[in-house]
Amino acid sequence: MSQLTTEERQRAIHRAGMLTIGLNLALTVARGTAGFLSGSTAVLADAANSGTDILATLVVLGGSRIAAKPPDLDHPYGHEKAEPVAAKIVGILVTLTGVLTGIGAIRALGGGGEEVGAIAAWVTAGSILAKEVLARFLVRLGRRVGSQALLADAANQRTDVLASLAALVGALGGRFGLPILDPAMGLLVAGLILRLGLGLYWQSVRDLMDRAPEPRIMRELEAAIAQTPGVLVVHEVKARIFGPSLYVDCKVGVNAALTVAQGHRIAKRVKESIMAAVPATRDVLVHVNPQEPDQIPLPPHLGGAPSETLAPPHLPPDGSH
Numbered sequence: 001m002s003q004l005t006t007e008e009r010q011r012a013i014h015r016a017g018m019l020t021i022g023l024n025l026a027l028t029v030a031r032g033t034a035g036f037l038s039g040s041t042a043v044l045a046d047a048a049n050s051g052t053d054i055l056a057t058l059v060v061l062g063g064s065r066i067a068a069k070p071p072d073l074d075h076p077y078g079h080e081k082a083e084p085v086a087a088k089i090v091g092i093l094v095t096l097t098g099v100l101t102g103i104g105a106i107r108a109l110g111g112g113g114e115e116v117g118a119i120a121a122w123v124t125a126g127s128i129l130a131k132e133v134l135a136r137f138l139v140r141l142g143r144r145v146g147s148q149a150l151l152a153d154a155a156n157q158r159t160d161v162l163a164s165l166a167a168l169v170g171a172l173g174g175r176f177g178l179p180i181l182d183p184a185m186g187l188l189v190a191g192l193i194l195r196l197g198l199g200l201y202w203q204s205v206r207d208l209m210d211r212a213p214e215p216r217i218m219r220e221l222e223a224a225i226a227q228t229p230g231v232l233v234v235h236e237v238k239a240r241i242f243g244p245s246l247y248v249d250c251k252v253g254v255n256a257a258l259t260v261a262q263g264h265r266i267a268k269r270v271k272e273s274i275m276a277a278v279p280a281t282r283d284v285l286v287h288v289n290p291q292e293p294d295q296i297p298l299p300p301h302l303g304g305a306p307s308e309t310l311a312p313p314h315l316p317p318d319g320s321h
Helices: 006-038 041-067 082-108 118-145 148-175 181-208 215-226 260-277
Strands: 233-242 245-255 281-291
Touching (some): 215 233, 215 260, 245 260, 260 281
16 A cells, blocks of 8 residues: 555656656667568567557556546545556456467467577567566556556566567577477467466456455554544454555444544544554544443453443543544
8 A cells, every 4th residue: 555645656657657658669669670670570579569568558657647536526435446447458458468479379380480680689688678677667666656557567568578588589499490499488478478467357356346455454454443542342344445545444332421522533533543554544434333331342361341441431622633
């Protein structure tokens, strides 16, 4: 979960997107030129693949821009789910890349490997290094800002690394009398890309289905609620991922002798405790239940609740927080 403001997060994603587009434009030109000069269809295909990577990055930028919009009448919870939608589209693009790579490898089984010139080989090797560095950068940034779309784009860049590596190894195999290496590597990489694309697609579907955060975050939420003054019992805690944000619903028990105003102030404290413990939390809904003293669970380490826990908690006058 990201602790950056919406503006800081959007700026970071935008800068990463511009860097990714610029690098892919340069690689498209370099690969296209090398492929044309060497007559290598595999390198020309890599150039076209860099062009499709630009499309994937544009999808990510569009999704993050929509996700940054504030809530409105049609979307009272905000637009953060635009990011998993963008990740889903990227997952589809990666899956299609895997399918096309597999089709190309199957066709190559009957044609043998294609030799590649020294210039094309060096350009391909350089692009593999550049794309791997870019993919690692996007992974780190995606985790830091909590962007599933950026992580999907990082995976998409890595598919380019795999495809280029397969093309380079296969082409070198053709030069050294191992033509079968080209389609064999192509089939292997196609399987890896398909697995990656389907994984991205399924992850985005889970996010769109209001997936719960990881157990560590749930424990932090429960601890923050339980430690809030005035809360006697934590009945239920639910949370769902909403793009880069988190929405929390909880039910707490407070002393039944309290007034409505006192119970409301405890609920506000619960919300403040949660948002302090997990800054990515966008909103909290707290349901307050009246708790009779004889209904309070006994602490296991004491065998019974201390008397001060059962007494009405001391609260500030009405109007204070």
